[in-house]
Structure formats: structure tokens, C-alpha cells
Amino acid sequence: LQERIRADTRFHLAILRASGNDLLVPLGVLIESALDHLFAFTTQQVADQRQAQKLHEAIERNIRLQRPAAARNAVHKLLADTDDGIGRWRR
Structure with a gap:
């Protein structure tokens, strides 16, 4: 589960970086921990x-x-x- 969550977070952060959006890239770094917690919860809820x-x-x-x-x-x-x-x- 932990490996899946970290991979999910890295995936979403990579998309933010690839966007080249000067606002989204730093925002992704700031919310990385929140993303980990969100994905831990949602991974367990998605059937x-x-x-x-x-x-x-x-x-x-x-x-x-x-x-x-x-x-x-x-x-x-x-x-x-x-x-x-x-x-x-x-x-």
C-alpha cells in the first residue's frame, strides 16, 4: 500500500512539473504530504x-x-x- 501511495503521489507531482505552470509546480511540493494522505485514504476506498x-x-x-x-x-x-x-x- 505504501509503495502504491508514493507512486501515485510521484505520478501526480510529475504531471504538475510537466505542466510547466509556475504556480502549480511549487504548489505540488507544498502539498506533497497532503497528497500522500489523500491517496492513502482513496486507495483504500476505491474498489x-x-x-x-x-x-x-x-x-x-x-x-x-x-x-x-x-x-x-x-x-x-x-x-x-x-x-x-x-x-x-x-x-
Whole structure:
């Protein structure tokens, strides 16, 4: 679990760095610990980790291939799945 959480955090920080956005890059460094805690929680709440992994891979692949709409679509699916997992936890 810890390795998965750290990998998830590194993945999201890499996306922030790749954006080249002068505001987001330092923000990522500041919130790294918060991301670790968030991903620890959400990893335990999301029922289908294989689906989450596939969506992360789709995000990375589409960024690399410079297909922003497809990357955005994968992000939206990942966020919806995460939201569903959190919603189940609240019930």
C-alpha cells in the first residue's frame, strides 16, 4: 500500500512539473504530504484498483502522445471513480 501511495503521489507531482505552470509546480511540493494522505485514504476506498491503474496509465499515455482531450477524459473517469469510493465510505 505504501509503495502504491508514493507512486501515485510521484505520478501526480510529475504531471504538475510537466505542466510547466509556475504556480502549480511549487504548489505540488507544498502539498506533497497532503497528497500522500489523500491517496492513502482513496486507495483504500476505491474498489477496483486495476481500473484505477488503467486510468492512470491512460492519463500518462495521452499526455505523452499530446492528446489533451483523451487525457482529460481519463482524469474525469478517475475522479468519478474516486468520488464514488468516497461516497460509499460516507454511507
